[in-house]
Amino acid sequence: MSTDTQNTAVAQPDEHEEGENYLNHETSVWSWLSTKDHKRIGVLYCVTLALVFLAAGVLALVMRAELSGPGETMMANDTYNQVFSMHGIMMVFLFLVPSIPAILGNFVLPMQIGAKDVAFPRLNLASWYVYLAGATLTIMALLWGGVDTGWTFYTPYSKTTGGGVLWMTSAIFVAGFANIFTGLNFIVTIHKMRAPGMTWNRLPLFVWGMYATSIVQVLATPVIGITMVLLILEQVLQIGIFDPSLGGDPVLFQHFFWFYSHPAVYIMILPAFGIMSELIATFSRSRIFGYRAIALSSVAIAMLGFLVWGHHMFVSGQSVVSSIVFSLITYLIGIPSGIKVFNWVATLYKGSIWLQTPMIYALSFLFLFSIGGFTGIMVGVLSVDVHLHDTYYIVSHFHYVMMGGTVVALLGGMHYWWPKITGRMYNETLGKIAAFLVFVGFNLTFFPQLVLGAKGMPRRYATYADRFTDLHQLSTAGSGVLGVGLFLVLGYALWSLKYGEKAPANPWGAATLEWTNVAALPDPHNFKRTPLITRGPYDFHLADEVFGGGDGEADGDQGLRVPDAAPAAPLEPSRDA
């Protein structure tokens, strides 16, 4: 750890011993449960969300197993319906929506802008507890008879079924606040806590992605909360809102639901775009091509995302004119996503490309997300959507975006920041094998589903016509490969915690602050001194601090080779509050 004696006034009071870091400066369980350190909260979220992903992922494998034959193979229709509902609800509301912001956003964002923590550390901890309350309500829903409505809760069916629906809707209402807290925190942090010299045009693109995401979280999440409250009020007080037998309108529910749930798609994918920019820049050691286009297209997507919800309802009973308008706006939102893909590919041009595991995930993302985007254009075509709506084509499309996009980016990001989070390197060979298995398994699982859907196989079917059997079996086989890949990741990740090589401070030769100015395992306060930023986040040609101390290659034996850090900011006592 670099010690600097020139500027003791800015350094923390001398409470940190040499070798002290955010993990070992306090170790009691209570110190974790009451922590206000954004890094520790990120770790808490990481463990929690990993468990949710594991549970929901196992449910997916169970679904694929049931679908290995056309009739009933291992569970009754009712059970299957509950399984796919819980898979969807947990993956969307409890995993994908919080995932990248809560884990990597929390851990990385303050470091990337040169801040000691987020703006509201207590609110940040509260977010995790509120999330846990939501998760607890989910378990209550299971104990009270489960939910078999699908993750969409369409009325009036959701009113007639199961004891768990009210618990589940309460869970989503409560868990929503966890996201609002995180979003609000990030917006204020990004506005108010950037280090000197960290102008908006020097923000790492991950921060831009989180900024756009946070806006959507704060504006859209209340709508799903209100919708869930209306469902509960209708059920408890018998007020007619959505139920036609009380004078309500079921299509109104769909409008409310998608008014949140479409922007929620961007809550899930925008952070992934942010990770992609970091990975592509670092592993090709070049400036992101079209930095401004990528930064602003995230904001454009966040805004336009509020105006396209009706494309989920082309055959629902909404008017033809609305459908046409929604279709048109849907295309407009496709353009910024396309721009990003082109820019990322252009960034590789004349770079210096290093194929480590995170980069392999980034390249997988480019391929998978492109398919997700193209199939999205397809289902935005009005008359084609009439045929494809509610079939496996849709299922496959959103898995290409949500899993091929968000989850693959999250995996890439976790590998990328793993050394910073744990201080250990994962096994690179196993990492590459797992990335390959995930890529192959994913395509084997979901490409056949595109064909199934185009051929007319409806979604949410526990049983199906014989002629769909072959493609379903192919998909089930693929899910096995995908499962093996993901369990392999879990295995070597846990192994590396104890046996992994000690990580250097900047194993990838990256040029953003969390690598150049933070120790291998971050200090509890991130920076010894607030850094002064003098260049853009991907200006490798100016980043002497990356290249000065060595060759930028990981060299595990000397764990703590620290590159020359960016200069310290001039004294500015008012910032130290």
Added chain:
Amino acid sequence: MGDFWLPEAASTIAPEVDSLFLFVTAVSAILLVGVTGAMLYFVYRYRRQSPGERPAPVEESKLLEISWIVIPTILVLLVFNWGFKSYVKMHAVPSEAYEIRVEAQQWNFLFEYPNGVTSDTLYVPEGEKVKMRMSSADVLHGFFIPAFRVKYDILPNRYTSVWFEATKEGDYDLFCTEYCGRNHSEMDKVVRVVSQDAFDNWLEEAGTSEDIPLPELGKQLYSQRGCQGCHSLDGSEMVGPSFQGLYGRTDHEMSDGTTLAVDENYLRESILKPEARIVAGYDNLMPGSYSSLSERQLTGLIEFIKEQSDKEPPASDQGQTTATN
């Protein structure tokens, strides 16, 4: 490529949807190959040769950036326009279309023709424009015929409609595509496209249903009105109690612990007011829509259920001369 992706096409709108689908697929495939190819080429061509490499920054090109905004915009506006036109065509129901009523309920479709004939197979004449006027008795359902490329949701509080013109004789699938609960995946029917003559003949023959003997009428209703979705005839477990050996049971246990004998009046009450008494081990799931059955249909259904049991009639039904027979 069409055969790989799409099912058989058997309506006038299908070729239009198919060509649009295949166009978007082809353009997407070309762009995907281009993007992936460029990516893989760059990854190989500019692979890191030595760990200390420090490539010179690449100048950004305005022209390049503008071109990859403008070209995709033109492409998507093209497919939007195309899709929008055929969508409007799908929704402009021709005024001369032959109308068939569709009543959906958990987990059954019932088709009613203008002359009052009801059927659980959707017979449609080839080469004639047909409009389906649809409504639901309970929750949301969906009406989807893959071979015709038509789909629309069926709602409980209003009519929705789809129209099509079948172009090829044969049997096709009809699926429910809006999730509707336990047996959603078994809510399917056969669409039978026949020649106009065959259709007229079928309609005439089927039109005599009210004159057939009561148990026959009951048998028809059993499959048309969705009874078969929940009540088996062979004793197997389904959503509701099986009809096999039901009539004449004297120890029929209710959810409140009481037992009763299954007689005609119990059956009648259970059809008209299913929520009145719930059989032990089952949930109150049966829709109330059966109260709209006519007196003769109701009696027919009860006679049919009675035939499914070889038990002695319960005391309450003996000695009475059943007026309905």
